[in-house]
Amino acid sequence: MNLLEVRDLKVSYGGINAVKGIDLDVGEGELVALIGSNGAGKSTTLKAICGLLLHVGGEVRYQGNSIKRLPSYQLVRRGMALIPEGRGIFGRLTVEENLEMGAYCRASYKNELEHVYGLFPRLKERRVQTAGTLSGGEQQMLAIGRGLMSRPKLLLLDEPSMGLAPLMVSKIFETILSIAREGVTLLLVEQNAKLALEACHKAYVMDGGLIILSGPARELLGNPRVREAYLGE
């Protein structure tokens, strides 16, 4: 059984149909990429899965149960976490307070805190600093670390490499791979199609609110259409 199943998902903003009926499957332990150009509807899809949007059609099942009517705050208790586009850091909270917010639903989070600090020693050095003063890359580390604090089974990441220098991008991708190796299931939205396809097992390509291609990431990497449109060849 798939951990996450999306069926005929439709989202409209007023008159604009941003997502026009898509199917997605994310199996337990899989690392799945969702790629596509700007405005394709990727972020909208993630938000709809997380219950952040009104006017959502279709079905979203998590662990076999429909979660479409569930408010977003109940998802994290069920093991689902979204790291939103643009990071969504609490700029006036300290680094550690941001991480503690990630563990809001956990009774104790000492181990998780150590784990995240082990993953990102930079955050440990800056733990009492207000998060708004971190650099972009550090904020992305914080966003990922905060997402991990809830010990998610399923982590949805929206463009973790956005606005980062190449070195930081590869560091973030290494971290994503190591999170996946720990058994966390990941659905990764990325602009950087090459990196995403190389890292993931399976991928979906989205355009104009529809899934236009899907399959094993390696196959897509060799697909001429993908190479032309998303790998700039």
Place this chain on the structure above:
Amino acid sequence: MDIFLQQIINGIVLGSVYALVALGYTMVYGILGLINFAHGEVVMIGAMVALAVINALSGTALPGPVIVLLGLMVAMPTCMALGYGIERIAYRPLRHAPRLAALITAIGVSIVLQNSAMIIWGRQYITFPPLLPSKPHFVAGAAISDLQIFIVLLAALIMVGLLFLVHRTRLGRAMRATAQNAEVAGLMGVNINTIISITFIVGSALAAVAGLMVSGYYGLAHYYMGFSLGLKAFTAAVLGGIGNLGGAMLGGLLLGIIESLGAGYIGQLTGGFLGSNYQDVFAFFVLILVLVFRPSGLLGERIAERA
């Protein structure tokens, strides 16, 4: 008698009350970006309910302070329920409506509360029975009563407690996170509606205390008292920087002192033309000055940050 010192003392007492009320405005603004203009009326209801209990018990053998405490113990839950209800009924359905709709609703709620109070308690002033020791102590030529000392200490204690709640507890962290980005706080598992309700409930509890203080201090309460008190506390919140807890405290104290000094010296300043009954002028003068010269307030952050 030293007028200057005396007015400073009076100003600190008054300012402590303003600060408690200003905190209610600023907390709600911080989380919802809404100016809850009905908050002053919650203070009024607190005073009225407390006084109703106190007057009913004042003939009994109970000691004065116990009676006052009982008044507070009834007024506080009443106001908390009222604050919760106002948010639930009047503001929540308008959460995604334009700001103006919520603002007009807030004014509507004030009118409803004021008129309800008028129907229940009438138009006359309700006096506070002489239950509390009022013999003043003299310090360097200025008089200060036990009640004044008690008001300042209680207000300080409440403010320290509030700062502890907001900055040192899990709930407070969730409140701050919600104020900064409610959607992301929700993703962390915070039930935003609960946090908003708690904010209204805490603010209204402070309003009840302030209502009792102000009616005890002036010795009376009136169905119309919430209007000017609310406007002054709002001024204090803006002066300190709305949305900022420390700002509300500072703004309240400063406004109290400005007003007291103004009232003490206005006669001299205008050659006897205006008397101390014009003290209300100062609050609004301050409000206008702040809005013109420093709209983000003394400790406020750039307004643009909350778009």
